[in-house]
Amino acid sequence: MILSAPDRYDVVVVGAGLAGTAASYLLAKAGMNVLCVERGEEPGTKNVMGGILYRQPTEKIIPGWWKDAPTERPIVDERLWLLTQDSMVQAGFRSARYGEEPYNAFSVLRVKFDKWFADQAIAAGATLVTNTVVEDVIRENGRVVGVKTGRDQGDIYANIVIAADGVNSLLSKRAGLHGELAPNQVALVTKEVINMSREKIEDRFLLNPNEGATIEIFGDSTMAMLGYGFIYTNRDSLSVGVGALLSDFIRKKINPNVLMEHFKNHPMVKKLLEGGEAKEYMAHMIPEGGAAAMPPVYSDGILVVGDAAGLSNPIYREGSNLALISAKLAVQVCVEAHQRGDFSAHALSRYKTLLDESFIMDDLRAYSKTSQFFQKKPEFLEKYPGLLVDALHELLTVDSVPKRAKQRKILRQVLANRRPWDLAKDAIGALRSLT
Numbered sequence: 001m002i003l004s005a006p007d008r009y010d011v012v013v014v015g016a017g018l019a020g021t022a023a024s025y026l027l028a029k030a031g032m033n034v035l036c037v038e039r040g041e042e043p044g045t046k047n048v049m050g051g052i053l054y055r056q057p058t059e060k061i062i063p064g065w066w067k068d069a070p071t072e073r074p075i076v077d078e079r080l081w082l083l084t085q086d087s088m089v090q091a092g093f094r095s096a097r098y099g100e101e102p103y104n105a106f107s108v109l110r111v112k113f114d115k116w117f118a119d120q121a122i123a124a125g126a127t128l129v130t131n132t133v134v135e136d137v138i139r140e141n142g143r144v145v146g147v148k149t150g151r152d153q154g155d156i157y158a159n160i161v162i163a164a165d166g167v168n169s170l171l172s173k174r175a176g177l178h179g180e181l182a183p184n185q186v187a188l189v190t191k192e193v194i195n196m197s198r199e200k201i202e203d204r205f206l207l208n209p210n211e212g213a214t215i216e217i218f219g220d221s222t223m224a225m226l227g228y229g230f231i232y233t234n235r236d237s238l239s240v241g242v243g244a245l246l247s248d249f250i251r252k253k254i255n256p257n258v259l260m261e262h263f264k265n266h267p268m269v270k271k272l273l274e275g276g277e278a279k280e281y282m283a284h285m286i287p288e289g290g291a292a293a294m295p296p297v298y299s300d301g302i303l304v305v306g307d308a309a310g311l312s313n314p315i316y317r318e319g320s321n322l323a324l325i326s327a328k329l330a331v332q333v334c335v336e337a338h339q340r341g342d343f344s345a346h347a348l349s350r351y352k353t354l355l356d357e358s359f360i361m362d363d364l365r366a367y368s369k370t371s372q373f374f375q376k377k378p379e380f381l382e383k384y385p386g387l388l389v390d391a392l393h394e395l396l397t398v399d400s401v402p403k404r405a406k407q408r409k410i411l412r413q414v415l416a417n418r419r420p421w422d423l424a425k426d427a428i429g430a431l432r433s434l435t
């Protein structure tokens with residue numbers, strides 16, 4: 001679509017990712033005149049996600065969405081691995097309930113899902129313009145009144161602009177809401193989609209047809225940087241990724257491609273990927289600062305949603321749900337603002353109040369603590385995985401040594417590496433940071 005300038009809308013949404021499309025859909029449903037501007041050729045082409053999408057939060061946008069949407073597999077099995085160079089400690093949770101309607105979560109490929117999602121927004125009455133980069137906000141008397149696109153005569157005016165342009169949001173920077181992200185507030189993740197037959201996937205991951213699994217992989221997967229790797233099962237491909245804090249990449253001088261190769265070549269990972277054929281490679285950032293790193297999320301004439309607002313909880317692998325729910329809250333505020341004809345920062349501040357009252361801020365405040373704690377404790381990445389694996393080796397190796405002697409040996413080994421007081425402090429600190 002070619003823009004004819006100047007266009008005027010009730011709301012212009014920048015970015016047709018999960019947050020932007022959810023906002024456009026709900027605004028159109030509420031009878032508002034909404035334009036969504038996306039830089040990619042199609043929604044989904046610029047988006048990177050693991051990608052596990054949760055059923056319940058997405059129902060808050062489109063009830064029953066999963067019956068029609070292009071999903072890959074419902075997730076019934078969630079595993080955690082802790083790797084050292086040659087060993088693995090694993091935990092997991094599998095539930096038959098997750099394999100039944102209405103399901104808990106699905107693996108998705110964003111190229112397919114976002115296209116479908118955007119089609120729903122268009123069918124509801126939203127206008128979508130693709131292949132168009134928003135370059136700046138337009139201000140009048142200090143308030144945001146629209147956006148400038150990279151097209152000729154591409155200025156678009158609106159009562160409210162919603163910045164849904166993802167992590168490191170250009171728009172909120174241009175609106176003066178935040179500066180550059182600090183390297184310890186953002187993770188850099190590379191991801192590959194690896195083709196594999198359905199039968200092989202189901203065989204290797206112990207799945208029935210139409211069942212999916214996730215594996216989150218800590219320890220040696222990230223070369224002792226703060227982050228993790230993942231393997232998620234799609235219908236006939238695997239989504240494989242690994243990432244860490246940008247500050248750790250810089251500090252350790254590790255190239256993200258080197259990390260990916262290291263990850264894929266770990267003996268435990270390699271076995272699962274064997275025979276697969278890489279078909280896509282991509283890299284993206286994830287906001288990692290929690291509540292402490294969030295920018296202001298509103299100002300005169302503008303609201304910020306999803307990753308653009310720093311809404312992400314990587315420890316629980318949640319970002320999509322925060323993007324969708326923040327969009328829903330922003331739409332509620334847009335509708336109220338239009339009813340009153342008041343688009344001031346004061347009127348839009350209600351969005352922050354709604355965020356504060358939702359699970360989102362509760363979780364993000366908790367996540368800030370977790371991230372800050374583990375950043376200060378390299379022992380959890382560099383020392384403890386090895387100690388745990390050595391202890392299990394000792395305990396599980398049957399060699400005619402009495403068990404109590406083995407336990408004493410393990411204790412000696414642990415205490416040789418860490419004083420009891422420090423151990424206790426680490427254990428309590430870790431628990432407190434996670435609760």
Ligand SMILES: Cc1cc2nc3c(=O)[nH]c(=O)nc-3n(C[C@H](O)[C@H](O)[C@H](O)COP(=O)(O)OP(=O)(O)OC[C@H]3O[C@@H](n4cnc5c(N)ncnc54)[C@H](O)[C@@H]3O)c2cc1C
Binds near residue numbers: 048171319321
């Ligand atoms: C590797 C990886 C794995 C992840 N795995 C999971 C997972 O399994 N589960 C989960 O819940 N979350 C996961 N996340 C997080 C999740 O992907 C994000 O939280 C979610 O996509 C945020 O949605 P959003 O709409 O805010 O941003 P995005 O989906 O990033 O969308 C932003 C959109 O804005 C467009 N845009 C940007 N700038 C401009 C501009 N100037 N003009 C026009 N358009 C613009 C972009 O092209 C894009 O389409 C993962 C993230 C990564 C990187």
